[in-house]
Amino acid sequence: MSSSVASGAAPAESPPRHPARWIILGVICLAQLTVLLDNTVLNVAVPSLNKELDATTADVQWMINAYSLVQAGLLLTAGNAADRYGRKKMLLTGLTLFGIGSLCAAFAQSAGQLIAARAGMGVGGALLMTTTLAVVVQVFDSDERPKAIGIWGAVNSLGFAAGPLIGGSLLDHFWWGSIFLINIPVALIGLIAAAKLVPESKNPSGDRPDLPGALLSMVGMVGVVFAIISGPAHGWLSAQVLVSAVVGVLALIVFARWELHTPHPMLDMHFFRDRKFVGAVAGGILVAFGAGGSLFLLTQHLQLVLGYDPLDAGLRTAPLALTIVVLNFSGLGARLLSKVGAPAAIAGGMTLLAAGLAAISVLGAHSYNGMLIGLIVMGAGHALAIPAMANAIMSAIPPAKAGVGAGVNGTLMECGQGLGVAVLGAVLNSRFAALLPAVAAGAGSLPAALASARTDADRAAVRDAFATGIQTSQLVGAAAVFAGGLLAGILLGRAERAERAGRPRAEAE
Secondary structure, rough: OHHHHOOOOOOOOOOOOOOOOHHHHHHHHHHHHHHHHHHHHHHHHHHHHHHHHHHHHHHHHHHEEEEEEEEHHHHHHHHHHHHOOOOHHHHHHHHHHHHHHHHHHHHOHHHHHHHHHHHEEEEEEEHHHHHHHHHHHHHHOOOOOOHHHHHHHHHHHHHHHHHHHHHHHHHHOOOOHHHOOOOOHHHHHHHHHHHOOOOOOOOOOOOOOOOHHHHHHHHHHHHHHHHHHHHHHHHOOOHHHHHHHHHHHHHHHHHHHHHHHHOOOOOOHHHHHHHHHHHHHHHHHHHHHHHHHHHHHHHHHHHOOOOOHHHEEEEHHHHHHHHHHHHHHHHHHHHHHHHHHHOOOOOHHHHHHHHHHHHHHHHOOHHHHHHHHHHHHHHHHHHHHHHHHHHHHHOOOOHHHHHHHHHHHHHHHHHHHHHHHHHHHHHHHHHHHHHHOOHHHOOOOOHHHHHOOOHHHHHHHHHHHHHHHHHHHHHHHHHHHHHHHHHHHHHHHHHHHHHHHHHEEEEEE
């Protein structure tokens, strides 16, 4: 690896502007939207799956988690494959696998078949998550890339918000398989458009496959993500969670050591010497932590504290996504990034995100009007911070390794969101349990506690305990995001100052 990358200097010149770059962006955003819709659309179908497929609670958890586990485990490997074999080839392969998996899921006859189909969709999803961002880096130069990544990020938010709404509308009129069947025409349109418009690109050095690295990264990521997912349900000290976590962490340690010594590493560990890269990574984990955890808490806040049904709750989270979409599609986030620089954009965006979380906790405790202010402020923070962080990560990695860079970005989002749900969920449960009245002591959930309550006063105390638990966990999330913004801003600021100081010396030599 060259010293220029390790020291934080620009890794390579920007690619020339592709004449059809904005149309290509539309194609890959369509592919990305398909994956993101599927991440959230299944949640609204849980009652139908319980009834139609006789699915148990464990079955439903595996239907949801099979996709996440496979996708998280394959992100780095998928990015490496895109760099080596061609990003267009892997984009087309991902669309094909995702479409076939969706077709199988739509017509699954048992819980086991649906779980297998979801795992297959996870393979396609990993390829799409990495190739779409890698293609953005290849077809946009450094001037236009922040706006393009901002639009790519806005589509992520749109997919998250639209999933429950589209799923709920389909389930009102059709059978549960329709939520997967809608992926088919989108995948077909994406295939045709990508085949005609997206240019092929790959690593010109043609590094040999790093099969041990791929295996170790998969085992490590699946182990860690499975522990994070299982912890809240099975207990953090249960054998299932501890064994999974230990295996995952050990595999990742061995992976890091292997990558340092193999001549053709899948992930060059020297990237972590780059302060710019480390700052963006630190910020990325914590903003995903706050985003994932806050949205998990918002759903419960709206339904269990404010009393909205699932569809109404989904509609009331829409201002968050709409704010992100408007700010990024208008290019405002990209203009601010170019004006103030990555350190200030990331620190400022994460401060806004933290302020929004705090506003929801304080102003939205008992009314949606107060929550609405917090959602808009959170959306503004997302629109500023997330594209800036993705751009910082991708610009710290040579363009030849764009797929791996996208894999790192996707892995951060997966792990950060999972940690956010797990940690903030644990804070909620701990605070809730501590404040429960004696008659409901030991209840593991709000419905169980309400069932144990004997009087209206007891039930009111149970609801107050849950609302206080939600507030506390939201404030913890706000503090973590704010601290992450300061950390990322400091690290990135130091990296940029070191880079500027190094330029005169390099020119003098």
